[in-house]
Amino acid sequence: MxxxxxxxxxxxxxxxxxxxxxxxxxxxxxxxxxxxxxxxxxxxxxxxxxxxxxxxxxxxxxxxxxxxxxxxxxxxxxxxxxxxxxxxxxxxxVSEPVEKNVSSYDLSEIDWAEYLTHFTYLVEGLKDYREQLAKKHSDIEQKICDILHYIELCETNEEEAIDLVELLRVCRENRRDIKDELQRIEYFQNNFGTNMNVAKAKQALKCIKGLETRKYRPRKYDELFENCTLKDKRLQRADIRQMEHGHEIQKQRFVVEPVQKDEGGEETMLEERNITPFDGKENDWLSFARQQAEFYRNAGQYITNLQMDIREIDEEIEETLLEAEDTNCNVTQGYKVFKRLKELRLERKSKSMELDCLYALTDYIDCDALADTCEANLAEVEGLMGVSGQNEVANLQLADSEQEEKLHVVENIKDMVG
Incomplete structure (x- = not known):
């Protein structure tokens, strides 16, 4: 036709x-x-x-x-x-299948599983991407430094000067693009791309994928589902036409997960036991919760303190070296200088390692937000255990004030005796 x-x-x-x-x-x-x-x-x-x-x-x-x-x-x-x-x-x-993708602004067309997978991959890859940009930034800084030193040290004619200005302009524009990209990454990481949000995204992804394998659990009629078959997909137009032509819908055996009944008829799921580091121990959850809250609340300030300590050690090392250059040291004095430098270097190495560990623990984490969550958890644990954190602080402050009063009384007695 x-x-x-x-x-x-x-x-x-x-x-x-x-x-x-x-x-x-x-x-x-x-x-x-x-x-x-x-x-x-x-x-x-x-x-x-x-x-x-x-x-x-x-x-x-x-x-x-x-x-x-x-x-x-x-x-x-x-x-x-x-x-x-x-x-x-x-x-x-019969609803037509909608083509779903990650970048759609129509919520009905978003592939949620792919969206969450894309988000976790993005955040986990930001560290390497940031390091690559930092290396590019260092390279472009060195190129600009070479250009400026060439202008400073070498004779140039008018034509070369124009070319140097153009080369410098291009390098500076590339440098600005890299710095802007680094700034965008920092904004994203500090406000949204945290490890805590990645963990939440992975949990949501796990739940979404669980919808594909979920099974109905009978409320009352166990025997109704023992030998039945369950459709493996929703009824579509092709299924309707197959039924009209006498074809059977593909089916699978309905499997009821193992349950255990007690004497009262209550059902409980049979769960598999796996040993954890907390099994068989008397766990102090109050101390654990308090330590978590204290760590995330003070981690940022402690990192700053360590950075300041390292800078002070570097300054002291530099001063010691300058003194050694200006002074004619005998053997004993030289050994003392060597011993002091060794102590400073070992102390600096220890603090640098501690600082790197803190970076590993807090990188991509919103410590303030996590501290708020941990403090709320701590308050809940204290309420469950009948312990008041505010009362403990008040008792400590009261004990300190009483101790100060006792010292003051002792000092007055000593003054009177004297």
């Missing part, structure tokens, strides 16, 4: 169709009232989506008996040409 032929649009109940003012298909009484379509017009209206299973294109010159025979041979007609109203409702309810 040529593509340039003219066609009617019909359904499998034998109804002809025309278009209304809104360009929608409307059933008509007979062939004389139906709209005539070209192949492209008819194809665009009925050969996509769920309409393709409900409508068909009929050439103008084709007879009814030939049309029916062709439909039977092509497998597009049902055994019974009549489509019941319930079947029509079923076709209307």
């Amino acid at each position: 040529g593509a340039d032929a003219l066609y009617y649009i019909m359904d499998y109940s034998g109804n002809y169709y025309r278009t209304n003012q809104a360009d929608q298909l409307v059933a008509v009484a007979g062939e004389q009232d139906a709209t005539v379509f070209t192949f492209a017009q008819a194809n665009s209206r009925i050969c996509v989506g769920k309409k393709a299973a409900f409508y068909c294109m009929v050439p103008l010159e084709e007879k009814a008996e030939d049309r029916d025979a062709e439909a039977v041979e092509s497998g597009e007609a049902y055994e019974d040409a009549f489509v019941s109203p319930i079947k029509e409702l079923a076709y209307d309810e």
Whole structure:
């Protein structure tokens, strides 16, 4: 049949169709009232989506008996040409699959699992990306330094001067792009791209993927589900047509997860035991919660203190070396200088290692936000154990004040005796 032929649009109940003012298909009484379509017009209206299973294109010159025979041979007609109203409702309810992607702004089109996977990959790869940018920044700084030293040390003519200015401009623009990208990464990491949010994203991803393997647990009728089969997918248009042609829907055995019943008839899940470092011990959860809260609340300040300590050690090492250069030391004095430098270097090494450990523990973490969470957890644990953290602080302050008063009284007595 040529593509340039003219066609009617019909359904499998034998109804002809025309278009209304809104360009929608409307059933008509007979062939004389139906709209005539070209192949492209008819194809665009009925050969996509769920309409393709409900409508068909009929050439103008084709007879009814030939049309029916062709439909039977092509497998597009049902055994019974009549489509019941319930079947029509079923076709209307079949939803077309939506193409989902990560970058869509339409929430119904977002692939949530892929979105969360993309987020975790992004955050976990930021550290390497930042290091690459930092290396590029160092390279461009060295190039700019070479240009400036060339201008300072070498004779240049007017043409070379113009070329040097252009080279310097390009390098400075590249440097600005790298610094802006580093700044964007810092904003993202400090406000959103934290390890805590990655952990939440992974947990959400795990829950979303769990929807694909979830199973229904009978409330009362266990025996009803013992030998049944469960459909492995939702009913789609292809399933409806297979049922009409006598095909069975693919099924799988319904498996009830093992449960245990006690004397009262209550059911409990059979769980597998795995030994953890906390099993068989008397765990001090109050101290653990307090230590967590104290660490994340003070980690930032402690890092600053360590950085200041390292700078002070470097200054003392430099001063010691300068004194050794300006002084003629004998053997004893030289050994003392060597011993002091060794002590300072070992102390600096110890503090640098501690600082690196803190960086590893706090990198990509919003310590202030985590400290708020840990402090709330600590308050809850204290409430469960009947311990008040504020009372402990008050008692400590009271004990300190009492101790100061006692010392003051002792000093007064000593003054009177004296």
